[in-house]
Amino acid sequence: MWLRCLNATEAQEIIPEVHSGLCGAHQPGLKMKMKIKRLGYYWSVMMTDCMKIAKSSHQCQVHGEVLHHPPNVLHPTVASWPFECWGTDVVGPIDPPSSKGHWFILAATDYFLKRAEAIPLREVKAQHVLQFLKNQIVYNFGIPHKIISDNESAFKSTKINNFVRRHGIDWRYSTIYYLKANGLAEAFNKTLVQILKKDLGLKQKELA
Template sequence: MEEAHSGICGAHQSRPKLHFQIKRMGYYWPTMVKDCMDYVKKCQACQFHVNFIHQPPEPLHPTIASWPFDAWGLDVVGPIAPKSSDGHSYILAATDYFSKWAEAVPLKEVKKENTSVSNNCNSSMYNAPANGLAEAFNKTLCNLLKKVIGRTKKDWHERINEALWAYRTTYRTPTQATPYSLVYGVEAVLPLESQIPSLRMAVQEGLTDEEHAKLRLQELEALDEKRLEAQQRLECYQARLSNAFNKKVRPRSFQVGDLVLALRRPIITTHKTGSKFTSKWDGPYIVQEVYTSGAYKIVADEDLRVGPINGKFLKRYYA
């Protein structure tokens, strides 16, 4: 088996191919299939150079928010080059899971003091789907900013409020409503409507103060119903996403004490991977702690701790 698998002319065949190769050479023993499978499974070279498993190991766990500002997704964009004219290099972005209302502030540096929040849940690093809402907003925000910044590209910190206004007043697919309307109960008055009066502006101009107050009260009374409808649409949207995602799931999990390999990039950042011949996996590591939703803390022999890491970036190691 060793010679056929990794000796002269050995190509580190997969388990079925190794069995076929040995059988073709005229050899046979009763446990040949099982022995070939066990041997290839423990091959060091095969374990460290095997391809990344793209199928997710866990079903999707969408964040459920039943009311505005019940839960927030936070993420840091950056470092951004070039820096802003005021020396900012990062953007701290936050998005409400229910209404999709977004906030963003430029930062010169990222510290615990200016990024810490209470009652937050950490997502495993380098796993965008674990914080999908924040990642989606980050992408949209960057796309908006790069289209409106000046030639020097250093005024992006001054254009954040414009980008936020555009995002808040734009229809969001999951709720089929704008974030502004779900927060305030009425659509925002756009600058264009002040220059070229729209129908609703023309109607409201003829109202008395008392009629304005009654109209606003009616809008606020209808807000709860509008939010309930948005919640139903959001739940249906998440269910469709979950069903599509879960069809691709290939279940795999680990227990405390298991030996695992971790994807070298982007999880392990202490090694450079410039060579095409560098192994795809690093380790072995020992699973030290198991978190919910398929995240793990792993530790190396030299007491190097990494985590939380999503299970999609781990594979079992056979000694």
């Protein structure tokens, strides 16, 4: 599509209207430039002018989205075959607990197939984690190559270190400054909590 080339005066009339006019959405500089080009206008320094308007807008600075960039380059966790890498985490404490007094859920998710294993627990200690790894993962799917978890005390103990060393497992901990490094386990935890809320809501309606 042919674009109409604007002079400086016309450009200064177009930018505020596109940015905060009747149909303006207070878009950032790059999106504002693309919108102006779709409307059929162009001038040589339109990107610079759009960025300047977006940065000088008070509403955009106050209500703009805060981006949390990690201090270092992220390295995505890529599994090459099923049951090679697992992400594990603890859900809870759950209030109210189950009828058997379970306050926590210990869960692990496979990075390749997204298969999840979970057990309820009254408390989470190193021996519970070891029993879970043996019964739910090693005996069923074989010894994993890598396990990712957070820095909870149940995951950092002498028993865990001996188990990992004996089976040659590469156990990695997500940093306390960026807990989303164990994002797959966190995503499953969120899904699990939503399922439990829905199920408990149905049970409460049936009891009522």
